[in-house]
Amino acid sequence: MELYDAMRTNPSCRYFTDDPVDDATLHRIFDHARFASSGGNRQGWRTVVVREPAMKAAIAALHARQWNVYLEHAREGVVGFQTSDEKTKMDTYDPSQHRLTRTDDFTNSLANVPALLVCCVELWTLAVTDSELDRQSIVGGGSLYTFVQNVLLGCRNEGLGSALTTLLAAEEPEVAELLGLPEGVAVGALVAVGWPEPDKQYTKLSRKPVEEVVFSERYGVPFGP
Ligand SMILES: Cc1cc2nc3c(=O)[nH]c(=O)nc-3n(C[C@H](O)[C@H](O)[C@H](O)COP(=O)(O)O)c2cc1C
Numbered sequence: 001m002e003l004y005d006a007m008r009t010n011p012s013c014r015y016f017t018d019d020p021v022d023d024a025t026l027h028r029i030f031d032h033a034r035f036a037s038s039g040g041n042r043q044g045w046r047t048v049v050v051r052e053p054a055m056k057a058a059i060a061a062l063h064a065r066q067w068n069v070y071l072e073h074a075r076e077g078v079v080g081f082q083t084s085d086e087k088t089k090m091d092t093y094d095p096s097q098h099r100l101t102r103t104d105d106f107t108n109s110l111a112n113v114p115a116l117l118v119c120c121v122e123l124w125t126l127a128v129t130d131s132e133l134d135r136q137s138i139v140g141g142g143s144l145y146t147f148v149q150n151v152l153l154g155c156r157n158e159g160l161g162s163a164l165t166t167l168l169a170a171e172e173p174e175v176a177e178l179l180g181l182p183e184g185v186a187v188g189a190l191v192a193v194g195w196p197e198p199d200k201q202y203t204k205l206s207r208k209p210v211e212e213v214v215f216s217e218r219y220g221v222p223f224g225p
Contacts (some may be wrong), residue, residue: 006156011202013161014106020051021114021160026193029154036146044125047145048179050116055178060110061120062174063190066167067107074100106163106192114194118175119148123184126183144188151191155195161196164189 026049038044050056110116121144128140148164155162168175168190175187211222 001157006153009224010152010197011205012163013196014102014163015197015200016113016161017197019195021193023156029151029158033150033154036150038143039127042125044122045144046120046122048118050118056109056116058146059116060173063110063168064107066170093106110192113192117180117191117193118187119189119191121188123186141188148172148189153195160193163192
């Protein structure tokens, strides 16, 4: 598949068929994804592929617990899990019933998704250059999510659907217990992977134009062709 096509046509897949995802396909995806960039080329990303039904059910239950927290916040018109007590009101939050229903369906069927990838990072490999600033830190994740995005694109290239979520990170102690994560290994994402249920997929993604998100020389000056 052509790279730009893959980038433009890779929605969050929330409905999957029951068909299994074979080891060779997953291995091929990881074998390409591992060429992602990471700070100092430390490659601290570690992924646990979960396919045992009991383990998937346990992970799905933890995810659902956090989804319910998120829903509670959404109902109050408050989203964002900030480190301070001040929760952030987000003007742009889209509480459309359609999206909530799809995500709710996804949460309820997560245990049946063929493969759950628990994407972790070894914290000691990270150089967190914004850790001294008076705001929440975002840099550390940069050395995990490059790999995760490559996995999402690799799935698309194989015809697989995928959905990235980060709710599971809030359940890290339980996840560590279940999967045997060593001390200092953090949970950064859960990626659900399977073959897309054909009738339930989006055909066109909706994203902001370049001019709204990329600037020329100064913040706010649209970058145009
Ligand atoms: C950091 C992050 C967290 C996300 N968490 C969830 C989640 O908990 N549940 C879910 O269904 N989708 C989750 N998503 C997927 C987004 O909702 C999705 O990318 C966005 O709504 C755009 O949808 P589309 O890619 O299908 O167009 C997450 C995406 C990111 C990048």
